[in-house]
Amino acid sequence: MIKYLSFILLLASIHAHATPIRIASDIWCPYVCENQKGYIVELTQRAFEIQNQKVEFITIPYKRALVELQRNNIDAVLALTPSAIANNNLVSANVVLGYNTNDFYTLVDSQESFSYISDLNFTQQAAVVTGYDYGVELDAWLNAHTNSYFASGSDPLAMNIIRLVKGRHSVIIDNKNVIEYTASQLNLSQQLRYAGTIGKPVPLYVGFSQQNQANAIILANGIALLKDNGEYQSIMNKYKLLPKISYDKSRYKHLHKYLPVLN
Structure with a gap:
C-alpha cells in the first residue's frame, strides 16, 4: 500500500510542477481571507509548497465554487463540511483543518x-x-x-x-x-x-473532485510534514481565534462599499 501511494505521489508530483492546483472559496475570514490570507488558506498553500507544488487561489461565491468543481474548472474548494463532501461526491483525505x-x-x-x-x-x-x-x-x-x-x-x-x-x-x-x-x-x-x-x-475539510484524489493525498502528506517541522502550529498561533482584529486595510476597504445602504 505504501509503495502504491508513493507511486501515485510521484506521478502527481511530475504533473503538478507544471500545473498549479486551482483552489476556490468565498471570503470567510479569519479562515479564508482576502489576498490569500486566512489560516486554512495558509495551511493549504504551505502543505503543497513544501512539496514543490504551486497553488492558485480563486475567490468566488461558495455555491458557484461547488459548481465549478463539478465542472472540473477548479480542483478543490476550501472549508467544506462532511455533508458537503458527501453530497457533492468529493474527496477530502480526512484532513481536518478546523471546525464550524x-x-x-x-x-x-x-x-x-x-x-x-x-x-x-x-x-x-x-x-x-x-x-x-x-x-x-x-x-x-x-x-x-x-x-x-x-x-x-x-x-x-x-x-x-x-x-x-x-x-x-x-x-x-x-x-x-x-x-x-x-x-x-x-x-x-x-x-x-x-x-x-x-x-x-462540525469538522472542515478541503474538498477535491474525484479526478484529484492524488492531490488530496499530497495535501494530507504536506499537512503531516508541516506538523513535524512546527510550521503548522506557527500558522495556527498567528491566527488566534478569535484573532486580534483591530484593522485590516484591504478588508475594511472592501466591506465599506456596502455601508452607504445604512444611511
Missing part, C-alpha cells in the same frame, strides 16, 4: 436566545448565506419557513450584518469567528450580540 459552528447573533438590545431549533419558531426572520450547509435539522427549518432570508453575492455575510442593523432580520446565523471578524471590519461590533449556538462543532 452554527452561532446566532441578534441586535444588542434583543432578549432572544437560541439553544434548540424550536427557539427559532419565536423569531421574526432568520438570515443565512445561500448554499451553506447548516446541518440537516437547521436546513430543514430554514427551507420550511418562507420568510427565511438566504443572502448571496460577493460578501453575503456582510450584507446580512448590515440588514440586521437596519432591522430587516431578527437574527443571523453563521460561524462566531467569522461574524465577529466581519462586524469589526464594518465597525458594527457594538451593535451585535451573541445569542447562542445550536448543535455541535
Whole structure:
C-alpha cells in the first residue's frame, strides 16, 4: 500500500510542477481571507509548497465554487463540511483543518436566545448565506419557513450584518469567528450580540473532485510534514481565534462599499 501511494505521489508530483492546483472559496475570514490570507488558506498553500507544488487561489461565491468543481474548472474548494463532501461526491483525505459552528447573533438590545431549533419558531426572520450547509435539522427549518432570508453575492455575510442593523432580520446565523471578524471590519461590533449556538462543532475539510484524489493525498502528506517541522502550529498561533482584529486595510476597504445602504 505504501509503495502504491508513493507511486501515485510521484506521478502527481511530475504533473503538478507544471500545473498549479486551482483552489476556490468565498471570503470567510479569519479562515479564508482576502489576498490569500486566512489560516486554512495558509495551511493549504504551505502543505503543497513544501512539496514543490504551486497553488492558485480563486475567490468566488461558495455555491458557484461547488459548481465549478463539478465542472472540473477548479480542483478543490476550501472549508467544506462532511455533508458537503458527501453530497457533492468529493474527496477530502480526512484532513481536518478546523471546525464550524452554527452561532446566532441578534441586535444588542434583543432578549432572544437560541439553544434548540424550536427557539427559532419565536423569531421574526432568520438570515443565512445561500448554499451553506447548516446541518440537516437547521436546513430543514430554514427551507420550511418562507420568510427565511438566504443572502448571496460577493460578501453575503456582510450584507446580512448590515440588514440586521437596519432591522430587516431578527437574527443571523453563521460561524462566531467569522461574524465577529466581519462586524469589526464594518465597525458594527457594538451593535451585535451573541445569542447562542445550536448543535455541535462540525469538522472542515478541503474538498477535491474525484479526478484529484492524488492531490488530496499530497495535501494530507504536506499537512503531516508541516506538523513535524512546527510550521503548522506557527500558522495556527498567528491566527488566534478569535484573532486580534483591530484593522485590516484591504478588508475594511472592501466591506465599506456596502455601508452607504445604512444611511
